[in-house]
Amino acid sequence: MKAHDVKRLVAYYVKKYETRNPFVLAEYLNVEVQIGPLGSRAGCYMFLKNHKCIFLNEDLDEHERTLVMAHELAHSIMHRKENCYFIRNKTLMLTSKIEIEANTFAAELLIPDKLIADNPGLTKAQIAWLAGFDARIMEFKR
Template identity: 65%
Template sequence: MDNKQIKQIVSYYCKKFNTRNPFEIADYLGILYQIGDIGCSGCYMFLKNHRYIFLNQNLSEPEARMVMAHELGHAVMHRKENCYFIRNKTLLLNSKIEIEANTFAAELLMPDELIWEYPDMTLDQIARIAGYSEQIMKFKKL
């Protein structure tokens, strides 16, 4: 899947559900999620024809949104695969599905309008203002 297709998927869900909140989109799509004491930041699982996202309870609010957006990307684009988000590593992985999930998260959490709102700032600065690691911007396409 290319970046343009991912951007279109994100745009579709944002317009359909009138939100960019990954938790709300998951609710609308019937994707179950649970927050608890797990051994990684988050994971997506497809079990018995149901989609589940698990998040680590120790994540900060921005980290939880980022991990949820990433895992939501897996749930939407890689429905039948089980995927694990390893904190501080997934943004560096080169596998196709991890890049796609990171691109989904970047498009969901960093809308073009936010970037246009700060024309004098770098993409890294905008990411930090929004509460995310500047690494997210490596996956953002304008």
């Protein structure tokens, strides 16, 4: 899926459900979310017995948890039958097609175009900071 298609997909869900909150979207989309100890993993998406499940590490701070949730939600939508793992400090650097798609989905969901338009003098890193996320997320913003 091309970046502009991912952007269009995010716009569809944001418009349909009137939210950019990945936890609220997961509820609407019947994705089960569990938070608990995951060791070095920040999160993962699994398709178990015909159910979409996202597991998030309980040690994540609020913004990191939201980013991981948005990333894993992307997998539940775009890669429904794949099992995908978000490894802290690594997944934003991966180059596989499905990880790039999930990162692009997360960036489009969490960094609205309006935030960029309303802050024309800020760098990409400053926009990410303003939104509460790691600057690397902006590498996936289209």
